Amino acid sequence: MSRIVKAASAQMGPIPKSQSRKQAVSRLVAMMREAKGRGAELVVFPELAFTTFFPRWMIEDEAELESYYETEMPGPETAPLFEESKKLGVGFYVSYAELVNEGGRRRRFNTSIIVDRNGEIVGKYRKVHLPGHSEPQPGRVHQHLEKRYFEPGNLGFGVWRAFGGVMGMCICNDRRWPETYRVMGLQGVEMIMLGYNTPFDHTGHADIDGLTSFHNHLSMQAGAYQNSTWVIGTAKCGKEEGSSMVGQSVIVAPSGEIVAMAATLEDEVITANCDLDIGKRYRQTIFDFARHREPEAYRLIVERKGAIAPPEN
């Protein structure tokens, strides 16, 4: 069995508020066809790929807010993507806002799934690291209310055997946290898929925001290298409802090298033949966890949530 995964990252330009799910899905289907034409068997789509990035607004009307969520997957409007997947024999990763009844209550998550080449869901993840705020911040042109509209994911960081290897996933802000990659690395992950929506004004500090593109790549490259895994990061980007978002979707090798990158801020497909065995030499030498890790020295990572500095002298 080949250990090469022919993968694509299918970046999306903006989805205006006025664009329907049906239209968004047709864009995804078109890119899936293009990826197939270029030999891909797996396509990674962005975060919240079926609608505009609604956490930028304070939405008080519950019905309006819930119109952005999926109550079934696939549902009537998203089914064509699954049908095309099965027809073409192309699997995919996609992220969406999920509304479910669980434990007797209505719950909302920022969710992603891996779908195999038969159009069947094989894995589900719910975003652990929610950025932004739960209350609107005064003075911000665009809000970032993910902490209001979602609760933190309750499924942990899982991995799944698919596409001939060990696949993992995460979403957007998760990529900045080394714990994300490491928990999957400890489960032998060989490819991590993720989608993101990252506005250039996400912190509100010009010095940080000006480095958004650099930080985007730095986090994914370090996560790939330090865990001997492929990382495929796919943006929704460009100017969406007045908010400018970073593009530069990438396919990163286990060396940490970027081997493919999007060059536009529009719908764009990039591809690479990803040899899962490249990670092996790293896992067997400098990153042989069983030989080199020292978990006793890491206890603070789980015992402490926030930073606590030593007392002032």
Added chain:
Amino acid sequence: MSRIVKAASAQMGPIPKSQSRKQAVSRLVAMMREAKGRGAELVVFPELAFTTFFPRWMIEDEAELESYYETEMPGPETAPLFEESKKLGVGFYVSYAELVNEGGRRRRFNTSIIVDRNGEIVGKYRKVHLPGHSEPQPGRVHQHLEKRYFEPGNLGFGVWRAFGGVMGMCICNDRRWPETYRVMGLQGVEMIMLGYNTPFDHTGHADIDGLTSFHNHLSMQAGAYQNSTWVIGTAKCGKEEGSSMVGQSVIVAPSGEIVAMAATLEDEVITANCDLDIGKRYRQTIFDFARHREPEAYRLIVERKGAIAPPEN
């Protein structure tokens, strides 16, 4: 009180086996004076800075092996560095092989210390992540026997208030492991000092070893950014006893940007004015650990040492 630390990285070219401690110390003193002349109050020296990098050899003679270790710090030959520190009012970080009697037995560590501007030791660290092997590997031109000559550090990753901020340290291979930075980040670290000796043949795989310089910076830049801290990484480099080692000593800002870098493979001082408050904006926004971290999802990091992949289907 100023929050700017005027810091230097004092890279060393090779130390031949024939060079005495006294000669090595005189090189360190000369660089300390140069750093002082350029306004520095703190100098970061390399790993195992008083001798050649002896773990490249299988040394069977115990007396010969122990000649590379320090049994006191300062000792007669290293004292001039501490005297110069006090005289100039320049603190420093340095790493050395440590031989101690602890718990009724002879123990060996790869150790580093922080010395304040009065020439007094204020913090001590023992390398946690020992690379290489405990037995010689057949077919290697240069061995890497740190696992034979040292035991893993037993002091954890501490931080200390010094130089007007919260200082941390680690050594060489520690810098590749995100846990290193994170444990210090959770203690509010603002500047991490580290020295390294990294031969270009450290894994024995040409594809990995060819990226040594890239990986050197990637790890330190990600560690700095993801923990909102300055990182100062100082090499011993160049061709030492036939082994070529990477240079490119750097001062990395909390943005992850390299703000100073050595351009030679010789003794070379680089400096930067490091504003500890730059990290604050990161710690208060995207890396506000108390708001954003989710330790429950990280448990595997301490519960598992080696990677365990899911069973094959």
